[in-house]
Amino acid sequence: MTTIANQSVDKNNRSNFFTQFKNSRFLQLFAVLLIVQLVFAALLNTTNQSATFARGDALFALQPDDVENIAINNEDETINLSKQGETWEIEADIPLPVDATRVQSLLSSMANLKTGLPIASSVNAQEQLEVADDKYQRKLVINNDKANTFLLGTSPGLRKAHLRREGSNDIYSVSLPVSDVPTSKDQWLDKSLLAIGDISQITSNAITFERAGTDESETWSVPNNDADGKSLDTKKLVESVKALETLRVTGLHDLSVQSVNDSKTDDTGSDSSPAADESTKPETVNLQVNSGADVYKLVLNKTNDTATIKRDDIDQAFSIPTSLFDKLAILAKKEDWFIESSDKKTDE
Numbered sequence: 001m002t003t004i005a006n007q008s009v010d011k012n013n014r015s016n017f018f019t020q021f022k023n024s025r026f027l028q029l030f031a032v033l034l035i036v037q038l039v040f041a042a043l044l045n046t047t048n049q050s051a052t053f054a055r056g057d058a059l060f061a062l063q064p065d066d067v068e069n070i071a072i073n074n075e076d077e078t079i080n081l082s083k084q085g086e087t088w089e090i091e092a093d094i095p096l097p098v099d100a101t102r103v104q105s106l107l108s109s110m111a112n113l114k115t116g117l118p119i120a121s122s123v124n125a126q127e128q129l130e131v132a133d134d135k136y137q138r139k140l141v142i143n144n145d146k147a148n149t150f151l152l153g154t155s156p157g158l159r160k161a162h163l164r165r166e167g168s169n170d171i172y173s174v175s176l177p178v179s180d181v182p183t184s185k186d187q188w189l190d191k192s193l194l195a196i197g198d199i200s201q202i203t204s205n206a207i208t209f210e211r212a213g214t215d216e217s218e219t220w221s222v223p224n225n226d227a228d229g230k231s232l233d234t235k236k237l238v239e240s241v242k243a244l245e246t247l248r249v250t251g252l253h254d255l256s257v258q259s260v261n262d263s264k265t266d267d268t269g270s271d272s273s274p275a276a277d278e279s280t281k282p283e284t285v286n287l288q289v290n291s292g293a294d295v296y297k298l299v300l301n302k303t304n305d306t307a308t309i310k311r312d313d314i315d316q317a318f319s320i321p322t323s324l325f326d327k328l329a330i331l332a333k334k335e336d337w338f339i340e341s342s343d344k345k346t347d348e
Contacts, residue, residue, distance in 0.1 A: 057115040059165065059172070061148055064107035071141040074183045081188065090185055094316050096252075097190040109176050110142070118170035119162070129153045131164040131171055138181045139166075152178050186251035194311055194318065195247045201290035202241070204332035209237060222337070230338035237337070243327045244289060249318035253308045285329045300325055 070081040080091035081098055088098035126132040130153030142148035149166040156162060156173045163174045182188065202209045209232075212219050220234050220241075285300040297312040300320075307325035310317040330336070 058111070059113040059115055059150075059163070059174070060110040060142075062111075062142060064104065064111055066143075067107055068143055070103075070106075071139075071144070072181055072183050073139040073141075074137065075135075075139075077183050079183050079185060079188065090188055092185075094314070096185070096314075096316065097193050098188050099190045102188060106180060109180065113163075113174050113176065116172060119156075119173055120171045121169040123169075125171055126164060126169070129162040129171060131162050133166070137161075137178050138183075140181055152176065152181060189249075189251065191248040191250070192246075193314070194249060194309065196244050196289050196291050196296060198291050199241055199244060199289055200292070201288075202244075202331055203288040203290075204286060206332055206334040207337065209331070225338075230340055233337055233339045240327055240331050243324060247309075247320075247324070249309065249320050251319050253317040253319045283329070285325075285332045287328070287331055298328075300328060302329075 068083050072079050072081075081088055081103065082091050083089075084095075088100060088103050089095040090098055120126075120129065123132070127135055130137050131151040133151070136151040136153055138152040140150045140152065146166055151164045151166060153162040153164075155177065159175060159177045160173055161176055161178050162171055163176065164171045200211050208223055210221055210223060212221070220232060220237050222232055225232070282301060282303045285298075287298040287300070289296045289298060299310045301308045302322060302325045305322060307320050307322045308317045309320050309325075309328075
């Protein structure tokens, strides 16, 4: 009985409320105003969140074409890249060409950096995420401009890094991994800097190869061929020429290390150490390559599993694979370049 009575009272109360609401202009106006406020608050909150996450403000103030120099620091070492006309160079005592694709990739990534909601802004967070002024994984300085100085730190996810602009406390998560901003010269170096195109002649102490014609009509010959009627193995030669045309180094070679190795070799070119044998004896190859009006002199060295190459117009030695050394070294050997000519085989 009590439950029935309570339900009856609730029904009467609701009925009275709706009756009063229906007859009261004040309550109706109040309700309308309340609904409008709630809707406005909801819209304002949605707009603010949208602006925070997708307003698209650029973190990087420059266009890629306006960038003239880039400095990258990892607290221990710094590499400087500078634009010279249409090309980029590694700044050093011996300027070296930069891989243009890598620079453009970095600048494109920088141009696409957008602000969102900062994930943190405290001093403790800067230390923890390694984007503090005195603790960072990379410092990236563009055009020597503080406004374009960025500190990269730990990674919050795949191909991402925490980033803070110098002078600001806001820390963002951006699509610019630290691995895309190396401080190693080898990683910025244009590995094809020694490739030689349009080769017309290759000369060594043992043999000279000359090319006549171009493309499909090209022919290679050996001047003063005394191979007793045999013909040049042009297929083998073309493979070695292609190795020169597509030559790629693996990185810089430390000349101080080379000089230490050279000190172990006597004047005859043999290794003077007690343990020296044929497998450890250094091998040196000298080649002269004509390309158009240019003449390049190459010096290749191999010891054990280490091979290097140096060209006379660049005062720097570079590391190369031993397999590439072997493919180029045969250009300085006279043997095995001649095969029985097809005409002679037919006569037989």
